[in-house]
Amino acid sequence: MKKTTHTLLFLLFSLVSFSQQTIPHEIASTILETNRNIKIYLPEGYEESPDKNYPLTLVLDEAYLFDLYVANAVLFAKRDKAPQQIVVGISMEETKGNDISFDIRSGRLSATASRFYQFLRDEVLLYIESTYRTSPFISVLGQNYSANFITHFLQERKPFINAFICINPSFSDFFGQQLQSYNMPKYGKEDNTFYFYSNNSTALSAERQLKIDQIQQGLTGIKLKNFNVINDVITTPSPVSAVSEAIPRALTKIFEIYSSISKEEYDKNIKDLSPEDAIYYLENKYLEIQYLFGSNLGMRQTDIFAIENIIIEKENGDKLRDFGQMILNILPSSPLGEYYIGRYYESGKMYKKALEYYKIGYGKMDPSDPNFDAYYENIIRVSGQ
Structure with missing residues (x-):
């Protein structure tokens, strides 16, 4: 209990301190034909270290997940369990449903969600990588239906997302078929390291738990030396607490190579x-x-x-x-x-x-x-x- 209390106090302190390092930015998107707000967290010492690059994490559901992810990222960096990160929160408050919607008959992204996908890939990433000092390691995080949305980045012919963090996911019924069409062996040919984290939770409905379990079993069948599948199960009565547990558990696995030898x-x-x-x-x-x-x-x-x-x-x-x-x-x-x-x-x-x-x-x-x-x-x- 004492350890948990100390961690919570640190996270609360971090929420105050890192807010001073968060930059609001508005992107005038030609793809979406509107302006979209993002938040950019720059780690402590960024300006004083002009030769240093930082891994990048895109966080969907910014209003819900951004602060929590950044607080964990700061804690892990201070404990030398992960590198400092640049974190970008994507605003989805007004158009969330359209941003991540898909055809329930096929699992394919809707027209609006396809444009949002292109916006992230071709405008947000381009802006961040051309403006800030990022390393080649890119993570993307989503929860619920946005967790399903981020899995579509697996289809890219040239993989550029290193870590997929799917929290309390609501996967499409067609996820397994889509995965088979994504030519997953391409990841084994890359001189790089990839992670796919998903969690199941006792706080979710029995039907949803069964679907996640089936998908996790299917993911286990992906045997590629540099594609690491992390199937997690969180025992908790609350979906919210599952989110707060999943983020540090995902970070522990994704940045395992960074930590000292355990x-x-x-x-x-x-x-x-x-x-x-x-x-x-x-x-x-x-x-x-x-x-x-x-x-x-x-x-x-x-x-x-x-x-x-x-x-x-x-x-x-x-x-x-x-x-x-x-x-x-x-x-x-x-x-x-x-x-x-x-x-x-x-x-x-x-x-x-x-x-x-x-x-x-x-x-x-x-x-x-x-x-x-x-x-x-x-x-x-x-x-x-």
Whole structure:
């Protein structure tokens, strides 16, 4: 309860603070032949970081979901569980039904909804990407019938939406047939990562739960290495609370690669790797973070330590030098690169070489570092050999 209270207090505080970073904008749409309001949230530090790019999220049902999504995005970024994001809320208050309507006999978008689709794709995205510093990673979020609407982006010949977040969805009866017509194997040919999150909920009608369950089972059959299907079930008596739970649960999965290596990630993807493959995995993780999210994190020490035992204990530590060199390339100011190279030479009884690297690494350390004295013990140990 205490943890939940702290989270709610943070979200309430965020609602006040991020409002100062939200920009209202009116788009004069030639496609819709009218003006449409959007809200643009720019993350803290945006103006002070001119070389940094940010993933983009489009939120439909802006009046209902925008503030809630942004509050969660801020919380995840502050906890280093997700990158900072640019979030765009799309106003649908007056014309929501027309914006996302579809033919109940075929599941196809209505003429007005098709224009709204084009408006999002060709006008909103064009404006945001040409005006603000966005990374290649784009998410789109909808709930109820707007969740069904966003699935139509799956039909694009060249996929450009990375994450689909469908909350309490009201899917069309024809969704399964449409999915089969979307040529889903195209996603497997892309050098990219994609996510499809949907939640079922005990707060929904039995008929709607059954439909979502059937669709989630069908989605499970999509076996593509880079298309991640996330089928969630939320137990709650209220559809509103299901929404508030679904957003952070979706963010946790969608930005899993951004977070530091968890026990789940280690057990699933790393523990059985060879030292060479473990080094590649870690290096590639950070290259993906930089490419997808525009975040140059260097490399977290916790992730270095996460694979340390594999490098030291497997193959007689023969890859310690490669491990240290990778760290030097990414974190040249860190003493860890020299430390692992020193370990490599020490294990091979090349003590002069080991001493040389230990000394260089020690010279990089701040005397206030709690590991300062422990690092010096490496120098003492090999000096006596």
